[in-house]
């Protein structure tokens with residue numbers, strides 16, 4: 001992995017602070033349940049062996065645990081020891097899985113034998129990985145034939161209204177940077193190389209944001225907002241308040257993410 005990118009990603013996730021800032025934004029304003037929506041499309045069956053690459057704080061599994069089939073064996077892998085510790089606690093406290101393994105590791109070098117898992121997920125994480133095709137080959141290698149691989153990411157339109165404010169205040173990108181690095185088409189093309197039956201499903205929600213500091217907290221949880229000066233952040237707050245006022249008390253923000261799935265041959 002490119003050393004500079006790896007270090008920046010490790011710094012961003014050295015603690016759970018940044019991921020929590022973004023999680024809070026979703027928890028405050030979402031009208032639908034993203035985790036549930038994804039879970040409904042994974043077709044899990046009792047006793048399956050699952051691997052979640054870049055699991056973060058394990059929110060996905062903790063959120064949907066109550067409705068999962070019994071007897072699942074879940075392996076959580078992340079490069080961040082701090083987030084992985086949180087993930088282990090969050091997911092174990094559900095008492096819902098037959099077995100949970102928690103492993104510090106890298107998506108491009110999975111420490112598992114070939115054909116170990118029935119399902120591999122990589123949710124909102126491949127945009128952090130420079131060697132995406134290596135990560136995809138690794139996911140394919142550890143899946144049994146007929147197993148399924150699932151990738152989630154954002155579309156370029158995701159959070160456009162928020163990105164536009166960051167752009168005006170400190171020259172940040174006006175499109176979702178995750179989508180620019182790894183958007184829906186990139187995800188589909190990546191899976192095409194090894195998987196069959198590729199399917200892209202789109203998730204949309206509209207957030208009615210009414211508190212300007214929430215936008216500041218979201219944008220400063222990631223580059224380049226995390227490096228903005230105090231003056232630039234004051235400007236961001238001012239512009240966000242003005243946008244909320246102009247919207248009659250709310251800033252409507254489109255959330256658009258995708259789930260791209262394929263079958264291992």
Ligand SMILES: C[S@@+](CC[C@H](N)C(=O)[O-])C[C@H]1O[C@@H](n2cnc3c(N)ncnc32)[C@H](O)[C@@H]1O
Pocket residue numbers: 009013019053054055056057058059060077078079080083105106107108122123124125128129
């Ligand atoms: C945006 S978070 C997504 C967390 C979780 N999948 C979710 O959807 O809530 C990205 C996660 O990917 C992890 N990550 C980034 N690069 C990685 C790599 N090369 N190998 C393993 N984990 C990685 C980060 O530490 C972080 O926990």
